């Protein structure tokens with residue numbers, strides 16, 4: 001088919017171009033990933049919607065005082081329905097793109113940054129050429145034309161950059177936006193819409209005294225992912241929403257680089273969930289709280305009926321452990337059992353971390369400013385999902401493995417860092433099959449070295465690593481702090497959404513797991529799944545429609561950039 005032919009031709013051209021380049025220039029290319037010629041518009045493709053999307057530089061108001069310099073998506077409709085693009089006011093986030101299932105879409109994506117980039121439509125299943133694979137990065141000034149048909153069901157998706165080793169920084173500096181797909185099944189439900197449907201993009205950021213974004217490149221920022229010291233909602237600090245006393249549809253998107261939220265209402269009201277990454281659930285389900293990891297989305301029915309004017313409610317991130325990405329314990333001079341110390345010391349984050357993950361902090365406030373007695377009813381049936389079972393899969397006895405490998409020096413999948421054209425036999429997937437996949441996270445066996453003295457000099461680090469004892473409880477005799485590297489990873493698979501069919505956790509990790517497990521949603525269709533330390537998650541995923549390279553990776557963006565990313569070759 002077209003995308004495959006294009007891929008072959010382009011790969012050929014790309015490799016040729018690389019070979020004729022002087023060595024010093026080649027060295028500047030992404031490691032081993034050829035840069036292909038940008039795709040051009042096809043004369044035979046007749047779009048229903050056509051728009052221009054630009055990644056550029058801008059300055060926006062975020063905090064009081066000076067504007068903040070950001071990277072930002074902007075868009076302009078060329079043809080198609082008026083509601084296709086909705087700006088997020090005063091915000092660095094890209095406009096909300098609203099598409100209908102079945103629409104043919106052409107997007108002229110132009111790079112006005114000072115560095116290469118490419119855009120991925122996280123959640124949409126599109127041909128490999130249109131998927132924003134790092135090999136399609138375009139240089140400043142270049143345009144890549146995307147053409148695809150929307151085959152996804154109604155869902156909230158994400159568009160964001162995907163250049164290898166630069167995704168995290170570009171997202172952090174502002175390149176991310178929401179992409180909503182609507183379909184007929186959803187329209188029939190007459191869910192709250194317009195002002196009653198609120199996008200809620202959660203991100204954490206860190207600013208200097210001049211209101212400019214700080215992005216760290218310290219080793220711990222890479223290993224743990226980068227954490228801000230304040231949470232922005234839709235690009236704003238201290239977010240508040242004025243509502244009427246009726247039902248709303250809150251559409252959450254975790255656009256943070258690394259931060260995992262445990263969403264819960266301040267007054268203990270359970271969360272009524274109507275959808276996840278891949279769209280609506282079959283029927284609403286309530287949860288005391290919901291875990292939302294980077295890349296995940298959540299559709300919440302929030303009914304403020306009966307709440308008097310003037311009343312307030314806060315959405316918080318609640319305490320949890322085990323997914324604390326960096327559990328440290330300061331033990332200067334005696335970092336013995338550093339790993340264990342780390343496990344205990346969840347709150348003892350590095351001094352610089354003012355908003356520890358796993359602590360309790362507010363995200364945004366809801367204020368009832370208008371009373372009304374008319375409110376839509378929550379439908380008891382939402383959608384029909386075609387469930388696959390083990391009898392549908394091609395490999396019931398031999399799941400495709402996705403092993404999370406953590407070590408003090410690298411985060412990997414299946415023990416291998418990202419490399420272009422490094423497809424392993426188990427990563428070759430026959431087209432038009434349904435596959436069983438198994439993500440396993442041994443949860444720190446051979447990890448959690450007592451790494452005494454990270455950031456406190458070489459001596460501490462070396463001593464910590466050399467400290468004997470079982471690796472899991474390494475002796476951080478060098479002092480400094482005990483660190484435990486076992487953490488949760490949100491694993492994202494490109495292509496079609498999948499079903500989670502089972503989750504199980506090792507006994508050793510059960511305690512930490514208990515603090516999150518009632519907020520892990522396994523129903524519905526997902527494209528990103530939070531995998532806890534010690535956990536094994538089984539998925540069923542169809543590989544339909546398109547051949548080519550489809551990535552799977554950790555959506556902790558620093559991990560992704562570090563190489564915790566691989567390709568499936570669907571062939």
Ligand code: C2O
Pocket residue numbers: 120122158160162295492494551553555
């Ligand atoms: Cu949202 Cu491959 O990423």
Ligand code: CU
Pocket residue numbers: 411488489490554555556559560564
């Ligand atoms: Cu990760």
